[in-house]
Amino acid sequence: MVASCLGFVLIGALQALYGPAIPALREEFGLAPSTAGLALSAHFVGGVAGVLLFDRRYGRSGNRRILGTSYLLMATGAAGFALAPNWPLALAAALLAGLGFGGIDYGLNQLFAVGFGHRSTAMLNILNAHFGIGAILGPALIGAVGADHYPALFLAFALVDLPLLLCLRGVRDQAPQPPADTEGPRPAALALRSVLAVFVTLYVLHVGIEAGVGGWEPTHLQSVGYGAGLAATATSVYWLMMTVGRFLVAPLALRLSAQAIITVSCAGMTACLLLAAVPDLAPYAYAGVGLFIAPIFPTGLPWLHRSAPRARRAGALVIAASMAGGVAAGPALGKVIEWSGVRAVPLLLSAVSAACLAATLWLTRATRTKDGP
Numbered sequence: 461m462v463a464s465c466l467g468f469v470l471i472g473a474l475q476a477l478y479g480p481a482i483p484a485l486r487e488e489f490g491l492a493p494s495t496a497g498l499a500l501s502a503h504f505v506g507g508v509a510g511v512l513l514f515d516r517r518y519g520r521s522g523n524r525r526i527l528g529t530s531y532l533l534m535a536t537g538a539a540g541f542a543l544a545p546n547w548p549l550a551l552a553a554a555l556l557a558g559l560g561f562g563g564i565d566y567g568l569n570q571l572f573a574v575g576f577g578h579r580s581t582a583m584l585n586i587l588n589a590h591f592g593i594g595a596i597l598g599p600a601l602i603g604a605v606g607a608d609h610y611p612a613l614f615l616a617f618a619l620v621d622l623p624l625l626l627c628l629r630g631v632r633d634q635a636p637q638p639p640a641d642t643e644g645p646r647p648a649a650l651a652l653r654s655v656l657a658v659f660v661t662l663y664v665l666h667v668g669i670e671a672g673v674g675g676w677e678p679t680h681l682q683s684v685g686y687g688a689g690l691a692a693t694a695t696s697v698y699w700l701m702m703t704v705g706r707f708l709v710a711p712l713a714l715r716l717s718a719q720a721i722i723t724v725s726c727a728g729m730t731a732c733l734l735l736a737a738v739p740d741l742a743p744y745a746y747a748g749v750g751l752f753i754a755p756i757f758p759t760g761l762p763w764l765h766r767s768a769p770r771a772r773r774a775g776a777l778v779i780a781a782s783m784a785g786g787v788a789a790g791p792a793l794g795k796v797i798e799w800s801g802v803r804a805v806p807l808l809l810s811a812v813s814a815a816c817l818a819a820t821l822w823l824t825r826a827t828r829t830k831d832g833p
Contacts, residue, residue: 463627464568465590467531470621471561471603472594474538477617478503478554480602481610489547499541502551503558506537508783515776524628527567530690534560535621542614570775571631571763574765581713581721584758585706592703596696621748622739655826659764660779662819663778664785665812666756669729669749671785672793672809673698677746678731679804684739698750705754718763719824721755726817728752735807745806756816757782767827
């Protein structure tokens with residue numbers, strides 16, 4: 461468990477290292493800003509491919525082999541990115557690191573979702589909170605050593621990754637099946653497809669909000685009169701609150717249903733985004749968004765597994781969809797902002813958040829068992 465949490469710190473840090481390294485990458489390889497940003501895109505493409513690829517091996521190759529291969533791929537890719545002599549090889553290395561990233565993200569989320577019984581929701585929130593710790597730690601390290609020294613950080617990352625291979629003996633090779641009393645009624649094929657489609661929609665939309673706030677909060681705050689320094693600090697607080705929120709929800713998840721937690725999260729997120737349209741409240745409202753959005757990703761996975769226990773690939777589908785949502789959020793939101801203006805960012809995101817709330821309420825009704833939610 462400790463090694464798994466450390467693994468999530470590492471994948472959070474890896475994802476967050478690319479952005480702060482862009483100035484040094486541009487100088488070293490002579491890149492335009494959009495070209496330098498392709499490193500993170502390659503990482504996400506590799507992540508989606510890793511989720512889908514390792515899902516095909518799930519239950520065949522054994523969980524230890526899947527996770528071990530993922531850690532090796534991520535370490536190799538990170539080292540390759542640090543030592544790449546040219547930009548095409550650096551992109552290939554980022555893709556390779558992303559492949560391992562996707563396997564770890566999928567593999568550990570899948571195992572925690574089914575391996576802890578009624579405690580799975582709490583444990584998933586704790587696991588994913590460590591991703592946030594890494595996402596905060598990565599930029600802090602770049603800031604401490606300087607962007608020019610990014611190769612040393614990626615190499616150090618690869619070396620820290622390798623000892624986790626020694627901890628895989630504590631991973632059961634085959635995940636336990638969900639207990640019969642948690643499965644609920646068997647939905648018909650058509651109803652099952654509808655439930656999966658709405659879960660995918662929920663994940664794509666809420667990750668789009670997560671990435672949208674992280675990407676556009678500084679610009680929006682500056683457009684309503686805040687300084688660049690305060691805007692950057694407020695964005696850091698947003699990510700910090702997302703991490704704190706997952707730790708706070710862990711004990712609540714032992715007493716409250718996933719449906720109740722996600723419903724409150726979506727309602728609170730929508731309210732905070734509406735409040736963010738008020739300039740005086742905006743920095744505090746964005747912090748509230750981070751707090752409320754925090755539990756949705758980890759809390760939804762056990763709910764999905766209980767609702768569709770026979771749909772083996774459901775977890776991979778929603779995790780891959782969440783990554784795709786993060787990739788698509790930037791360009792899609794950017795296009796809408798072109799005609800609506802930056803000041804409309806919180807209102808646009810609140811509309812997406814309201815759609816998340818509607819999806820949650822629909823899923824609550826669709827997956828309700830005879831004995832209640």
